[in-house]
Amino acid sequence: MSDYETQRVRRLQELMVAARVDYLVCRLPENVVYITEYWPHHGISVAILPQKGKPTLFIPEVEADWGNPKWAEIIPFGWALLKDPDLYTSYRQHLSEIRDTLGLTSARIGVEKELEVVATTYRHAEPIIPAAPWAAMLDEVFAGSTLLDATDLMQSAKLIKTSYDLERLRVANELAEMGTAKFLSDLQPGMTEVQISAMVEGTIRQKGAGYKGARLVWAEAEVASGPINTTKANLLIPSTDRAIEEGDLVMVELATVMDGYYSDLTYMAIAGEPNDRQREVHNAVLEAQQAASRQMVPGNSYEDPDIAARKVLDDAGLGEYFVHVTGHGLGFRFHESTPFLMPGASGTLKEGIVSSVEPGVYIPGFGGIRIEDNVAVGRDGPDFLSTPRQPW
């Protein structure tokens, strides 16, 4: 392993030492990515990390063949073909062997006990989740050891992105912006919301694999248009067959995932030329977004970007329409659990923290405008992972 590749693993191992966690045994895709740099296809791969040395990765044979993870020792297991044992038979066997080899009779082992929001795998049509059967099996195999919830430990590690992580997130954002560039150039009245979804998702899908080392890429583009649908778009957007009309606001909320690295962007455009009010509201939201981004510096609190955004929108008379948070952590998931940039948030911004910065207003009768970029806290100021926007 090169130093470059392992700064992340070494950082995690230091946190393990501090928390007196002897081993991590993780199955959530986001944690497998973090520990081994391998994005599981199905969600059944398992990563094991000691306090020192390389991780081990249990992986279905057919994935081992494709995936070739560089950071881990690979233990392939047969799965799902007629010749293969049941998945949990394989888990029990391999984990018991590891336990016996390492002499884990009374270790402190970090596992995933709390999960509801999870990152997806490459194959996203049917998630496979480490739930109750996994927990029961771990209790059985590691009887005698102490199973600790590693959720906070893993998030503490992910919170501070390494330079390697930031480079991967920049590539994920470049891919996302191939989709948003297509949106900006090709948007026309008469297109439907789902047509735009398909165009943006398809552009990223087909340009993704092979781009700057990217292997597996897909995107989900949610599209809202016109005064009603964009006003509702503060939380969710069911892309419909509504046809865009001349002068409509159009919003694309875009999740892009590349080999387990997430980009989360929101783009706005007008089908035609913006009118004065659209221009005014858009530029106020942009100003709020830029003011919030400027607060992404070491030593500020998690609340400071939110305060900055809210002040701009209050001053513009739009504060009451800004009904959600200013941003959320992301990178190994579309939403990481820390930080949230919002009123009352405690916590201090540190170099390497990545957040969305996405103020928005949703004005009945007019429509909704949100502008979202991904911004890292840099040593000397905000470090945009996506491309800052221009006023209309």
Add this chain to the structure above:
Amino acid sequence: MSDYETQRVRRLQELMVAARVDYLVCRLPENVVYITEYWPHHGISVAILPQKGKPTLFIPEVEADWGNPKWAEIIPFGWALLKDPDLYTSYRQHLSEIRDTLGLTSARIGVEKELEVVATTYRHAEPIIPAAPWAAMLDEVFAGSTLLDATDLMQSAKLIKTSYDLERLRVANELAEMGTAKFLSDLQPGMTEVQISAMVEGTIRQKGAGYKGARLVWAEAEVASGPINTTKANLLIPSTDRAIEEGDLVMVELATVMDGYYSDLTYMAIAGEPNDRQREVHNAVLEAQQAASRQMVPGNSYEDPDIAARKVLDDAGLGEYFVHVTGHGLGFRFHESTPFLMPGASGTLKEGIVSSVEPGVYIPGFGGIRIEDNVAVGRDGPDFLSTPRQPW
């Protein structure tokens, strides 16, 4: 509620009576769809069904606004905006109210205790799963009642599709076939695997919303090409940037989901004209697939379609390359847990059971060919939900 809409709910309620389950409290998207016909956006909606009468659906306000589920009494709750309480605060409040209103002090309540493989929501970039925190909250709110695992009960209900379900699955398959038709008509040497993915997914995405009552549709198309990638395609397919060459076998493994109803198809094509060996192997697999499909009649065992497919491929000298099952249940998930059409499978096919029928062979140096349709057991014989294929 019309009789037509509620044949499914009434059937489930009969099974509840037989199992002495007083209420169902479900959060998995597939179970919310089954009970209320509402496909959750985020995976946080909750469906409650008594033994008699309509279901109740807890749903985020913004989803209630869009979703308008017809089968259920709606209780919207605020979620995720600055004004809203924490999700679990809302769950506790609403479930406690329901408990007190119904006087549930010592009821038998069916909940989801076993889950690993789950159906997705519309918004698939980040699943939200009812995991350990949900189980702990149910234990607390329903202390005094008996919480039973409803997994088998729900699958028993889903196993036999109603005429309503079959109609929805036909529409999901029609949408899927818009994508496969595009694949068959537009495939050309020089296209990459990911280009084909984007084309197929995009065609379905943009034609889906609004088609025959469909509201929310997306698809995942996995594409393998050429002798190496199609040989590996027995379990998983990471669509790559490989360019298709003249004469290549190309496989599209296609998951389509429409409002919570799943289609699972595999299509084969050649970039150009098939050679004699490709034609011979393809037609043997097709013959096996048709032989298996003819066994989808009431009274046969789950094994019979598999035996029929294996016999054809054995006779063609290809049996050793047919390394997976012949089919799996589907409809409310991409893979339901019953039936599996495979060697040694017990269980009896009944009218309304739906399975994929998908024999395939994977021959090193030659490539892989799989043909997959979705077939229901009809009263008098197989009922294809997708369009049967033709020989090459």
